[in-house]
Amino acid sequence: MTTPILELKNIHKSFGDNAVLRGISFSMEKKERIVILGPSGSGKSTLLRCINHLESFEEGDVFLRGKRVEENKLHELRMQVGMVFQRFNIFSHMTALENVIEGPLYVKKMNKEEAIAKGELLLDRVGLGDKKHAKPSQLSGGQLQRVAIARALAMDPEILLFDEPTSALDPELVGEVLQVMKSVAEEGMSMVVVTHEMGFAKDVADRVIFMDEGVIVEEGPPDEMFTRPKTERSRNFLSRVLSPMGE
Amino acid sequence: MDIVIRRLPNLLNGSLLTLEYSLFSLVLGLLLGVFIALMRDSNYRLLSGISWFYIWVFRGTPLMVQLFIIYFGLSQFNIIMTPFVAGILGMTLNNGSYIAEIVRSGIHGVDEGEREAARALGMRYWTEMRRIVAPQAAKQCMLPMVNQFISTIKNSSILSVITVAELTREGQVIANSSFNYFPVYITVAALYLIMTSLCMVLSNWLQRRLG
């Protein structure tokens, strides 16, 4: 068996006396695409943030390609684990292209011509080649999120984490972002995606993890999870999220 | 009236000195203020505590008393300063405490999500500060800094109590020797008004530029 690209062992995290993660363990193979589902407040965002140590946790370890992540090497971890946020978090004082090349220039110390060439290529790839000099205030939510994906890709990460990347978007803008995410998946990126887009989960995920109250309740391939959920809790949740979409 | 005209060069020199002290202590106060602001927000309790204490003391006591302590008080311990040094030091320390709060609110105004995105890219603290926080915070601080400069110009009149020959002091000397108080002090006031008005013009221009 190959070493998993990412492994979480028994992660515990509390905010005060609110135990948000209560022993999360899973491992992920290279090029695997995992979708995490779960009701709001179940700890999905916190879990993603613990993976790249944006949040500290009391117990447990994160392993990247079999190596435990050390506290003093966090920036090295983060260079390899990209993140896309619900609220885009685009640098508001920079143009689209400047956002994308910021990491390569100031974290990887790439030279400027190379970074710009790479940035332009990536913006093309997310369908924003003509918006490279646009300021964030001139872009729609869907466009901002695509810039954010290009910004994460610019670091050539091993893994990409997505935290509800389409939840803050107007419905008509969701499709363009999902399409970009699918193309990223098709190119072999290892991805962990928190989303309520069941269509995306069915099409793209290799594995679905269902979380509730800080624990993994159930996991499995999407067709199994969606047609024959084993636990009461996942049945309830899935019937709620699947039915309004008429599926 | 001709006393004013005759001594106008002295008053203009005083004005120049007022501007000089104000500008110096604003620039030094900015350096100090940034430092204190970063300390205040640091995770180290001790640094944060020192910074809190400094801000508390210097914002909570009158500038005049601060100057008395620095200029007269310290001389008892053989720490003797020229009025210039004591004046710049006092005004810088005083400015620093106010500017620290300006800088802090500028920093806090930067979207936490953007800072998190910077960290998620692998940026280190100082890179994040320089590339993401500073440019946005600086814009936020511009107007409050001009207002701080206006306050500084007015407060610098207190330097007269430690014999710095700034505008107010020059006015006092001329008025006391001529017993012609009214025209002299009106002229002093007018000169302050010109200086502060110029700053307000700058402030309005900035306000329009920054939207």
Ligand SMILES: Nc1ncnc2c1ncn2[C@@H]1O[C@H](COP(=O)(O)OP(=O)(O)O)[C@@H](O)[C@H]1O
């Ligand atoms: N910074 C924080 N401070 C305190 N509580 C938090 C913080 N972030 C999240 N929480 C709490 O942790 C729980 C899980 O939140 P989150 O991970 O955002 O859930 P999800 O993403 O599944 O909706 C919630 O009860 C939330 O209130």
Ligand SMILES: [Mg+2]
């Ligand atoms: Mg969430």
